[in-house]
Structures are given as C-alpha cells and as structure tokens.
Amino acid sequence: MTPPIEYEDATAEVRAIYDDIRATRGTDYINNVWKCFAHNPKLLRRTWESVKEVMGPGTLDPVVKEMIYLAVSISNNCGYCIASHSAGAQKAGMTDEMFGEVMDIVGMANENNKLVAGYRVPIDDVYLKVRGAD
Amino acid sequence: MTPPIEYEDATAEVRAIYDDIRATRGTDYINNVWKCFAHNPKLLRRTWESVKEVMGPGTLDPVVKEMIYLAVSISNNCGYCIASHSAGAQKAGMTDEMFGEVMDIVGMANENNKLVAGYRVPIDDVYLKVRGAD
Amino acid sequence: MTPPIEYEDATAEVRAIYDDIRATRGTDYINNVWKCFAHNPKLLRRTWESVKEVMGPGTLDPVVKEMIYLAVSISNNCGYCIASHSAGAQKAGMTDEMFGEVMDIVGMANENNKLVAGYRVPIDDVYLKVRGAD
Amino acid sequence: MTPPIEYEDATAEVRAIYDDIRATRGTDYINNVWKCFAHNPKLLRRTWESVKEVMGPGTLDPVVKEMIYLAVSISNNCGYCIASHSAGAQKAGMTDEMFGEVMDIVGMANENNKLVAGYRVPIDDVYLKVRGAD
Amino acid sequence: MTPPIEYEDATAEVRAIYDDIRATRGTDYINNVWKCFAHNPKLLRRTWESVKEVMGPGTLDPVVKEMIYLAVSISNNCGYCIASHSAGAQKAGMTDEMFGEVMDIVGMANENNKLVAGYRVPIDDVYLKVRGAD
Amino acid sequence: MTPPIEYEDATAEVRAIYDDIRATRGTDYINNVWKCFAHNPKLLRRTWESVKEVMGPGTLDPVVKEMIYLAVSISNNCGYCIASHSAGAQKAGMTDEMFGEVMDIVGMANENNKLVAGYRVPIDDVYLKVRGAD
Numbered sequence A, B, C, D, E, F: 001m002t003p004p005i006e007y008e009d010a011t012a013e014v015r016a017i018y019d020d021i022r023a024t025r026g027t028d029y030i031n032n033v034w035k036c037f038a039h040n041p042k043l044l045r046r047t048w049e050s051v052k053e054v055m056g057p058g059t060l061d062p063v064v065k066e067m068i069y070l071a072v073s074i075s076n077n078c079g080y081c082i083a084s085h086s087a088g089a090q091k092a093g094m095t096d097e098m099f100g101e102v103m104d105i106v107g108m109a110n111e112n113n114k115l116v117a118g119y120r121v122p123i124d125d126v127y128l129k130v131r132g133a134d
Helices: A012-025 A032-037 A041-055 A062-075 A079-091 A096-119 B012-025 B032-037 B041-055 B062-075 B079-091 B096-119 C012-025 C032-037 C041-055 C062-075 C079-091 C096-119 D012-025 D032-037 D041-055 D062-075 D079-091 D096-119 E012-025 E032-037 E041-055 E062-075 E079-091 E096-119 F012-025 F032-037 F041-055 F062-075 F079-091 F096-119
Strands: none
Touching (some): A012 A032, A012 A041, A032 A041, A032 A079, A041 E041, A041 F096, A062 B062, A062 B096, A062 D096, A079 A096, A079 B096, A079 D096, A096 B041, A096 B062, A096 B079, A096 C041, A096 D062, A096 D079, B012 B032, B012 B041, B032 B041, B032 B079, B041 B062, B041 C041, B041 D096, B062 B096, B062 F096, B079 F096, B096 F079, B096 F096, C012 C032, C012 C041, C032 C041, C032 D096, C041 C062, C041 D096, C062 C079, C062 C096, C062 D062, C062 D096, C062 E096, C079 C096, C096 D032, C096 D041, C096 D062, C096 E062, C096 E079, C096 F041, D012 D032, D012 D041, D032 D041, D041 D062, D062 D079, D062 D096, D079 D096, E012 E032, E032 E041, E032 F096, E041 E062, E041 F096, E062 E079, E062 E096, E062 F062, E062 F096, E079 F096, E096 F062, E096 F079, F012 F032, F012 F041, F032 F041, F032 F079, F041 F062, F062 F079, F062 F096
C-alpha cells in the first residue's frame, strides 16, 4: 500500500492542490487517491486538473457523468474506483433504481462485447458511415 | 467471420425473433449481430429478450443508457459494438458535444483505474459504508 | 460491499427465485452472488434463468462447462467467481490434475494472445474460411 | 504487420523448430504465428515447447483443451487466436452445437464477472476453504 | 472511423496545437490520433499537454519510456497504439533485439498475472511493507 | 487461497527447482508464487525456466525489464504481481522518481489506448510499413 500523505506532512505545492480540491468540492475531506498521488506531485496536479475539467459542468448531467465513470470502473474491476464512484454517483443523485439499470447495462454490454468477438460479427456497412466524433 | 443468416434462410424460430426485433425497433433493418447469433437460436432469443428488457423504457433516459453501453464497449475495445452503439447513441439523441464528454470520461476513468492499481491506494473507511446496491 | 438479502428479509418475488435455486441445485445453501443480485429482482431473475439454461444439461459435460467458466473468470481476474467456480468445478468432478491443466492453458493462452498482438501477426488465409458459428 | 519468415529464409535454428512443428502436427502447413515469432528464435522455441507440453496428451480431452483456449482468447478479444483456435477446436472435434455452448458460457461468465464486481459481492465463507490447486 | 481534421480545415485553436506538435517533434507530420482528437479540442489540448509532460525529458531514457508505453498498449491490444509506438520506440533507439526482449516480458507477465489469479496466491508479508510510491 | 508448499513438504522434483531459485537469486527466501505453482510441478518448472531466460541478462537493463513487467501487471490489475514486482524493481534500482515516471506512462497509455478505440482512429499509412519484429 502507498501511505497517504496527510495535509500536515505535505509540501506547499501539494497543499495548494489539496486546498483547491477542498474548495472545489466544498468539503474538508480529501480521499486517499489524492493523498497517494501526492507522492508524485506532477501527476497529482495533472490528474486533478483533468478531473476538474472533465467532471465539472458541461453538457451531460453530473449524475450521468458519475454513472459513466462508474460503469467503466466496474468493467475494469477497479475496487477502489467502484467504491469511490458508487459514493460519488449516489451523492450526485443516483438512486438504487438508477444503479440497478447501470448494472443491467454493464452486465449486458460485457456479455455482448465478447459474443461479438467470438462470433466474429462483420460490421454492417451502415455503421461504417457513422462518424464517432462529430 | 460468421456468415449472417438472412430472413429468407432462417428457421421459423429465428424468423419470429427477427419479426420482434423489427416490430420493437420500428425498422425492417436487422443488424449483423442478430444474424450471426441466429446460428445459436437459444442465445439469440436470450440475448434479444435481455436487450429488450435492459435497453427498454426505465428510469434512465434512452440516450444515457446508450452512452453507458458505448462507454463500456470502448473500454473493452469491441470494434463492432463501438460502431453500432455510436450509431445507436446518436439516434437516441447523443450530440457531438455529448460524445466528446463521454470520451473525456472514458479516457480519464481508464487512466485513473490503473493509477489506483499501481499506487495500491487503500480504500477510505467512508467508502466501506457505502452500499453498492441500495 | 452490498449486504446480502437473506431469505427471511426477501420479497415474495425474490423468495420464489431463491426457492428455485434451492430446488434446482438440491441444496438449501444460496451463495452471496444471488443474495446481492436480489437488490435488483429483474437482474436476479434474468441472470438465474440464464444460468439455468446455460449451465444446465447440454452437449458439453457439466465439468467441462464449469472449467470453461472458471478459465474465463481467471482471465478476467474476478476473485469471487474464481473462488465460487473453483468450488463448482471441483463439485462437478474436476480433479487437481484437471485444474492444473486448465491453469496451463489459461496461462499460455493469455501469453500468446498478447504475443500475437505485439507481433501483429497477419491472419492466415486458411482461417478466414473457417466459420465460427456453424 | 510482422512479415512471416518462410522456411527457405529461416536460419537452421528456426528450421529445426519448423520441422518439429510439422512432425508433431503431421502437416506441412505452418501458420503465421510461428513464422512471426521466428524473428525472436528464443521466444519461438520457448513458446513452441510450451504449446507441445500444454496442448499435448494429458488428462483433459484435446477438444476440451482447445475450447478452453478458445474461450480465453474470446474473452481477450484476440482476433488471430479466435480464428486459429476456432479452426483448431473444430479439427479436434468441436461441433457447431459445442461451439454454441462455449459461446453461451463465455458470454455469461463475462457478464457475471462484472456484475459481481459492481455489486461488490462478499466471498462466502465456504469458498475460502476451497483450495484452488489441490 | 473518425475523419481526421487536416490543418487547413482546423480552427485556430486546433492549429495552434498542431503547430506545437510540429515544433516539439521537429517534423511537419502529424499523425491521425491528433487529427481525430481535434474533433474535441479540449481533449486534444489536455492529451497533448500530458504527452509532452510525460514523454518529455525526465529520469527515464526516452527509449525506455517508449518501450513501457508499447508494452502497455500490447497488453491492452490497441492496434493503432501498437503500430504508432512500435514506430516511436524504433525512432527512439529500440533495436530488434530490444523489441524481442520487450515481447518476452510482455508475454510472460501476461501469463503470470493470470496464473497468480487462478492459484489465488496469498501476498507475502514482505511485500506488504514495500511502498509503491516512495 | 492455494496453500503454499514449504520446502520440507515438497517432493524432490519441486525441491530441486526451489534450490535453483535460491541459487539463482542468491537468497534463501522463496516467494509464495513459486510455492503455490508447486502444486503443478510441470508448470512450476516451465514458468521458472521462462523467468530465468526472460528476466536474466540480456540487452535491456534488469531495472528496465522489471519496470516493463510492473507496467504490464498494473495494466492487468494483478495485486500480487504489482506488490512483488514493485519490490523487484526497487531492488533492481528503481528510485521513487523512476516509479513516478512509470506510473505517468502507464496512466497515459491506458487513457490513450481507449481514446483511440472510441474515436476509431484510422492507422496512418506510415505505420503500416513499420515492422514490429525486426
């Protein structure tokens, strides 16, 4: 395990980021992921800046963003991320029923992703014309 | 590649499912995944029944469901599923901007899922009390 | 962790599925996976119906089915599934020697799957003619 | 793509392995994976020796070994391996019906592996006593 | 496929990043990954800034950085990344022999990662005292 | 969990391999992975012979080999392997700063591997001419 670096043991550079996390989230609590990344201040800064930009206000609703993050973390079997983003999604408004539907989809997508691989399904011509990015 | 089974070559059992796919989706077009699964009629039926139940009306908006499905398929690197569910999500209302945000999250979650593994981040006590299912 | 729902706390809908699990398996013991899925009764029902159909009598021997399930679970690094299906496979007749051979194959397949990716091996023409499904 | 090294262009060290592959398999055909690994003769030798030991005679039936290999390759989404081991399994006696059951299991295991992760199912005490290896 | 956005069709914001890529790399050639990310200018900028910081001068030799990137991409079976970082690593000095050793390790690590999962190997006490980050 | 087989309980065949591990590594300590693989002596021997060949002297520096092994293990989320190869890499000379850079790359590669999949980036013609193996 990486020992989390507490605020009082942190460098000024790390404290400034901890302060920003607290201010942005409106809570004094800083979870362990940041306290572990603090062993690598550049990575801490880069990751936190990305999280602020990506999970901050945008077109998608915050709870939708959290559910997508959670769905990916479940597919990747990341225990910490499943725990923290289950909490995050609930805080953002995910009800038990919504979580149940996320799980329905995650389970089915994982099944079908592999069935498609095993059956080597040829891509339909109509999908080749669909652009992914615009 | 598995050769897709066309309607005219399908058994009565398979045709009935093709008919239901067409009726449910309001289009005559049946994409290759079903035509390949048709080599295994029980799997075709089971999978289609699940898709109808899971992707049908519920608490989450259809476009949210499609985006979660797409996010998982991208994490699993399933070329066919990325193509078909990019199309499905767009049809359900995903704009370019929304897709961009899905990608932002998928990318970041995949990065952080692995950073957490590498740093062996201990789970915060507060997350242990969060239930995943209710 | 999701708190397992015990029989006495379950709804009638869930109890009926628990009863079917017990009857089908010939044991009163219900393992935690079902008791956790019970938070989402539709998923519980759908998953149980699939398990009954897929793992029930068919062409492949039950122990072969369990070993394939176990091999996939090991490749996916699912701790719970490895534990439960190691038990399941043993119960179905997997000896230590058979488990050893499963591990031999799982290890080697995982190695070769990645070697092939890294060397970008072109698919032999003879394999393109092989159908996957029939 | 890595250019396959043909027999006539191979070193004596590589030719000796090609000869052994041909003799062991009873066919002159050498598939591309070996011809690509031939760029790294030590890896070619090590991998071929492992394949001979692991996929050779043992407790499990050859077709069972091939189906387990195939199931892992599908879960890992390795296009080349899916193609070559679909062919290998068919040659070893896998019928369409058997392949269908392999797919049933691969799909379901992949679904359940992720459902278990998302629901964070606690491992049953009874499974902790099961040894994986003996 | 996402259509790459060429320089002449790009916005001023995207052109500025293209210019920086060209200047940093000392070549006019911009590979498709950037031209596709350009559909999402924030992601393009964020990703490029990260690449500059992470792959730029540091403690590890550039060829070591490229080989690590390549090893991860092979494990993730990312065709594009394997192709582009094989080229990148070669440009940074990776010889055929070095690539061969990267493949040796990638193959073996993938095998052993799964063997450890299947055998459910208990972590040695001595490893629990090793910190991952400092 | 698989119970590790201690030296005094091992067969002569296994003891000989334990002896070789001790002699090769210059330490009496044998970590659990070998003691668990010992339930399958052929696999123990095959895996140990591969490790000796792959991780032994070669073109790449031992610490580079360990960091590549670690990077793959992190991407595969193998807890045991992350712990043991963090220790191994540190013993081979990986400093905190070097570990930080490994993590930077592992995180970024995992992000970009998935962004490329989601954007379905077409492979540049220039990469098709790059050979992977020589």
